[in-house]
Amino acid sequence: MSQEEIPQVTATDAAIHLTDLLQQKHGPLMFHQSGGCCDGSAPMCYPRGEFITGDSDVLLGFIAGQPFYISRAQFEYWKHTQLIIDVVPGRGGMFSLEGPEGLRFLARSRVFSDNEILLLTQAGKI
DSSP, X not given: OOGGGOOSEEEOHHHHHHHHHHHHHHSSEEEEEOOSGGGTTOEEEEETTXXXXXXXXXXXXXXXXXXXXXXXXXXXXXXXXXXXXXXXXXXXXXXXXXXXXXXXXXXXXXXXXXXXXXXXXXXXOO
């Protein structure tokens, strides 16, 4: 297994379906893993360009072709885990696009295996 085969963020079929729906309604999207405050630690979905990222953010990967970022500080806590973005019924964050759909994105996680951590470390990903 190579580092390219180890996604740091993945999504369930339900999350991909919702992302596709939101993209049809709003155009290109982007995600940012919230670090707390008003909306807890939920993955937030925005029209691309409406949330400004910078040096304090890490691009983890893509969900349904849409970029997924996390703050560098939060990444340091979670870098040994794979984020799995899912969807559950309910109201999401007040700024996230999925709110009116009656669904919300949810981050689940799993700890990388020792071999995956080695490969990601060698690739400079963690």
